[in-house]
Structure formats: C-alpha cells, structure tokens
Amino acid sequence: MSEKTHHDKLPIRMLHDRVLVRQDAAEGERRSGGGILIPATAAVGRRLAWAEVVAVGQNVRTVEPGDRVLYDPEDRAEVEVRGTAYVLMRERDLHAVAADRFEGSEDSTGLYL
Secondary structure (H helix, E strand, C coil), rough: CCCCCCCCCCCCCCCCCCCECCCCCCCCCCCCCCCCEEECCCCCCCEEEEEEEEECCCCCCCCCCCCEECCCCCCCEEEECCCEEEEEEHHHEEEEEEEEECCCCCCCEEEEC
16 A cells, blocks of 8 residues: 555644544435435435544554544534645544454454444
C-alpha cells in the first residue's frame, strides 16, 4: 500500500483519544437489497455511516489510519483541512471497525464489533 492519497501528510496531529475520518461518498439515492430505489429525502431511522480513518491520537488503541469505521453521523464535529471535509470524534464514539488486518484471524468475520 505505497499508493499516496491526498490526506497522507495532513498539517495537523490528533491528540489523546481523537480520531479523524473522511466520510464515504455523500448519501444520496440508494437501492434496497430487493432493488427498490430509496430517495435521499426518505425518512429513515437512525442510520449509521461508514468512513475511512485518516489520523488518530496517541491514546487510540483500536483503530489505525486506513481502517473503515462505523459511526453515527448525528454525533460528529466537522472540520475542513486543505479544502477537504473531515469528521472529528472520540474513539469511544465509533461503533465498529472493518479492517484488512483482521482477516486471517481465527474465527474472524473481518468486522470488529
């Protein structure tokens, strides 16, 4: 994974238990498992979102940059760095981690809950 991305050298350093993530593509229209088109304006219950971890503080123990995490988009603080929007949160506000490093572990599903 030597491929560089635009957030490799962010001009900030996360402190304590803080995690900086980049949201996945904006939520718009989506399809249900049965193929039904669900418009972006449809009212849904509390829906969690996936994001990629781009930086972590020194006290973060369960995630690393590059991991995908599940979080509640309503509990977030947004910040813009070099024209890119990121979400800043505490490690304890993450609900799950999906990372390649969990693959190959015994009885691993690839999703850490």
